[in-house]
Amino acid sequence: MARVFNFSAGPAALPETVLKQAQAELLDFHGSGMSILEMSHRSVTYQRVIDHAEESLRSLMDISDEYAVLFFQGGATLQFAGVPMNLMYSGRAGYYISGHFAQAAWREASKYGEAVVLGSSEKSSFDHIPALGEGLDPVFSPVTWCAPDIDQSLDYAYICENNTIFGTEWHELPNTGAVPLVSDVSSCFLAKPVQMERYGLLYAGAQKNAGPAGVTMVIVRRDLISDGPALDYCPSYLDYGTQDAKGSMLNTPNTFGIYLCGLVFDWIAEQGGLAAMEKRNRSKASLIYGALDDSSLFRGTARPDSRSMMNATFTTGDAALDAEFVVEAEKHGLVGLKGHRLVGGMRASLYNAVPYEAVEELASFMQSFEADHSSACCSDRRSL
Amino acid sequence: MARVFNFSAGPAALPETVLKQAQAELLDFHGSGMSILEMSHRSVTYQRVIDHAEESLRSLMDISDEYAVLFFQGGATLQFAGVPMNLMYSGRAGYYISGHFAQAAWREASKYGEAVVLGSSEKSSFDHIPALGEGLDPVFSPVTWCAPDIDQSLDYAYICENNTIFGTEWHELPNTGAVPLVSDVSSCFLAKPVQMERYGLLYAGAQKNAGPAGVTMVIVRRDLISDGPALDYCPSYLDYGTQDAKGSMLNTPNTFGIYLCGLVFDWIAEQGGLAAMEKRNRSKASLIYGALDDSSLFRGTARPDSRSMMNATFTTGDAALDAEFVVEAEKHGLVGLKGHRLVGGMRASLYNAVPYEAVEELASFMQSFEADHSSACCSDRRSL
Numbered sequence: 102m103a104r105v106f107n108f109s110a111g112p113a114a115l116p117e118t119v120l121k122q123a124q125a126e127l128l129d130f131h132g133s134g135m136s137i138l139e140m141s142h143r144s145v146t147y148q149r150v151i152d153h154a155e156e157s158l159r160s161l162m163d164i165s166d167e168y169a170v171l172f173f174q175g176g177a178t179l180q181f182a183g184v185p186m187n188l189m190y191s192g193r194a195g196y197y198i199s200g201h202f203a204q205a206a207w208r209e210a211s212k213y214g215e216a217v218v219l220g221s222s223e224k225s226s227f228d229h230i231p232a233l234g235e236g237l238d239p240v241f242s243p244v245t246w247c248a249p250d251i252d253q254s255l256d257y258a259y260i261c262e263n264n265t266i267f268g269t270e271w272h273e274l275p276n277t278g279a280v281p282l283v284s285d286v287s288s289c290f291l292a293k294p295v296q297m298e299r300y301g302l303l304y305a306g307a308q309k310n311a312g313p314a315g316v317t318m319v320i321v322r323r324d325l326i327s328d329g330p331a332l333d334y335c336p337s338y339l340d341y342g343t344q345d346a347k348g349s350m351l352n353t354p355n356t357f358g359i360y361l362c363g364l365v366f367d368w369i370a371e372q373g374g375l376a377a378m379e380k381r382n383r384s385k386a387s388l389i390y391g392a393l394d395d396s397s398l399f400r401g402t403a404r405p406d407s408r409s410m411m412n413a414t415f416t417t418g419d420a421a422l423d424a425e426f427v428v429e430a431e432k433h434g435l436v437g438l439k440g441h442r443l444v445g446g447m448r449a450s451l452y453n454a455v456p457y458e459a460v461e462e463l464a465s466f467m468q469s470f471e472a473d474h475s476s477a478c479c480s481d482r483r484s485l
Numbered sequence: 486m487a488r489v490f491n492f493s494a495g496p497a498a499l500p501e502t503v504l505k506q507a508q509a510e511l512l513d514f515h516g517s518g519m520s521i522l523e524m525s526h527r528s529v530t531y532q533r534v535i536d537h538a539e540e541s542l543r544s545l546m547d548i549s550d551e552y553a554v555l556f557f558q559g560g561a562t563l564q565f566a567g568v569p570m571n572l573m574y575s576g577r578a579g580y581y582i583s584g585h586f587a588q589a590a591w592r593e594a595s596k597y598g599e600a601v602v603l604g605s606s607e608k609s610s611f612d613h614i615p616a617l618g619e620g621l622d623p624v625f626s627p628v629t630w631c632a633p634d635i636d637q638s639l640d641y642a643y644i645c646e647n648n649t650i651f652g653t654e655w656h657e658l659p660n661t662g663a664v665p666l667v668s669d670v671s672s673c674f675l676a677k678p679v680q681m682e683r684y685g686l687l688y689a690g691a692q693k694n695a696g697p698a699g700v701t702m703v704i705v706r707r708d709l710i711s712d713g714p715a716l717d718y719c720p721s722y723l724d725y726g727t728q729d730a731k732g733s734m735l736n737t738p739n740t741f742g743i744y745l746c747g748l749v750f751d752w753i754a755e756q757g758g759l760a761a762m763e764k765r766n767r768s769k770a771s772l773i774y775g776a777l778d779d780s781s782l783f784r785g786t787a788r789p790d791s792r793s794m795m796n797a798t799f800t801t802g803d804a805a806l807d808a809e810f811v812v813e814a815e816k817h818g819l820v821g822l823k824g825h826r827l828v829g830g831m832r833a834s835l836y837n838a839v840p841y842e843a844v845e846e847l848a849s850f851m852q853s854f855e856a857d858h859s860s861a862c863c864s865d866r867r868s869l
Contacts, residue, residue, distance in 0.1 A: 114523050127508040134487060134488050138504065174563075174739070177736065178722045315741065334597060356699070
């Protein structure tokens with residue numbers, strides 16, 4: 102079958118050239134007579150693969166040696182525990198609750214110490230990025246602590262920078278002063294240039310913008326992990342300092358996944374790097390949000406000031422019609438558009454590997470769907 | 486380049502037919518118009534993939550519903566923490582120290598409770614499987630507790646069933662009475678039929694006998710995990726009960742890795758299942774150990790009664806000659822034979838996907854190497 106346009110939230114579209122290269126060399130990696138899948142992680146050849154992936158990522162994001170670049174397994178969910186276990190030295194950290202995964206990270210952190218809510222947009226169904234102090238009441242936390250400024254004694258302040266499910270994004274990072282900012286960037290990783298110096302730690306599951314499921318990158322300021330993990334019972338596997346000393350190979354890493362991430366990093370560099378990615382991503386987002394704003398059938402579910410460049414969530418307001426749209430779109434080769442069950446409706450994920458043409462195709466399909474349904478829609482409305 | 490004979494200890498040889506199938510369908514999985522690498526783990530198509538992998542594994546190993554079959558990431562090393570965090574309800578478990586990874590698991594467990602050493606063969610460089618009570622002194626544990634029988638109040642008794650580095654294997658499982666036996670079977674997984682009812686839990690990194698690096702199977706008696714994890718601070722990701730309830734998809738799993746494991750499971754079934762694997766593995770092991778016993782240049786490093794069917798460790802006794810052997814073997818297309826640094830010498834891993842012809846080739850090469858070096862060797866010895 103011809104390749105479809107894949108709008109999945111993750112695992113998600115990968116660059117076709119990367120897939121073709123992986124396919125071509127799958128049985129014989131660089132003349133080694135074996136697959137990369139069969140190769141010892143301790144071999145000289147594989148060491149080059151992981152070193153190259155790290156260097157390529159450092160180059161893309163302009164990451165200095167002040168930061169460790171670590172390749173983990175277990176997804177963001179494992180890092181929900183890894184972050185507090187490594188960084189909660191004094192036992193208290195702050196969390197902005199901007200969506201499902203931020204909330205899950207906060208709940209997990211609460212196992213390991215005091216996880217203070219800094220702001221939450223849950224009351225408005227996470228349709229925007231919360232302000233400091235917003236929405237705090239005992240529902241969110243046994244500790245209702247908040248303050249006009251971030252308490253400088255916190256071990257870190259945590260955000261989920263792009264909320265995949267709700268289609269919102271932090272357009273300005275919060276000012277945390279000297280408190281290290283920890284950011285889950287899973288669904289906006291490598292989508293635009295970043296100011297690394299603003300972060301104490303950022304991490305990302307690969308399966309959205311960087312590669313296949315099964316690899317998580319943790320990029321962390323080395324001074325934050327030089328004393329060993331904050332908590333004695335942190336599993337050795339999750340000990341950032343140990344993994345840094347071992348070059349992410351305390352044990353066998355996801356060798357194939359890291360290889361594929363390296364190919365994606367190279368592809369991004371060939372496309373012009375993160376600035377070029379941002380330009381293209383902004384075009385795609387403008388196109389889809391423009392289509393939503395122009396539509397009288399569809400509307401975006403995120404507040405315009407919080408709209409994500411990566412995940413556009415929208416609905417007709419009619420669950421049956423939404424379902425019909427998803428089914429019809431799939432027949433037109435536009436797949437993965439069903440929204441998350443927590444929001445309903447539709448979601449178009451516009452990651453780096455989703456081409457502009459895919460979004461054009463989607464916008465055009467939305468128009469024709471609207472044309473086909475506007476009379477029905479209007480007569481329905483009249484009959485109400 | 487033609488495919489080499491790959492004797493790597495892991496990641497290791499995979500069946501060529503599996504690699505070819507993965508290659509053929511890498512850009513379009515079953516007519517979906519996308520790669521399996523790009524497919525949502527929540528899609529109907531992927532659900533079939535993971536369900537099939539689980540069913541195929543259950544069928545191969547004859548695993549009843551009394552056991553959960555879980556797919557994790559993070560390797561055996563993460564399970565070194567996962568096992569005690571889930572099962573150490575009373576805070577005390579027993580460990581047999583039969584090699585490097587058993588020792589690492591014991592050290593990790595000591596973070597979470599009292600990890601009692603049941604027996605250790607460290608004093609003889611782990612060249613055999615230890616007996617109960619063997620080798621216990623304060624070097625091994627702050628607790629030197631031992632007893633003629635296994636204390637029935639232990640939460641579990643732990644073994645590493647095949648010691649990849651030292652080339653030894655438990656040929657008879659220890660009698661643990663009612664204490665659940667926990668076994669790290671990473672390097673003997675699927676090599677022969679198992680009596681599941683003997684185990685409370687077994688787990689295996691895939692990258693030896695089951696697939697690529699990045700997948701770990703945990704097979705655990707459901708009654709052991711029905712009360713939630715033993716320790717409150719167990720990361721949600723590592724909570725066996727939660728992962729069982731979520732079908733190993735609390736979060737995005739290593740989708741590609743599990744798919745590939747499923748193909749390997751199917752391949753094993755097509756070959757005749759675990760009984761056929763055992764027959765072939767025994768032939769390969771007999772061939773290599775026979776060659777070692779017949780040799781006056783090479784000798785096995787494991788005690789004959791503890792020899793592993795999967796990893797044959799051997800040496801000439803001369804580090805320079807060992808190094809020469811490894812280099813020369815590689816020129817003959819026999820790769821991955823360098824022993825682990827803790828043992829030195831050579832190691833031939835004879836996993837399921839290593840064909841009998843590879844071992845014939847190796848045995849034949851050992852003979853010719855011996856013929857070429859026997860005069861030099863003897864003259865060297867005379868000159869001493």
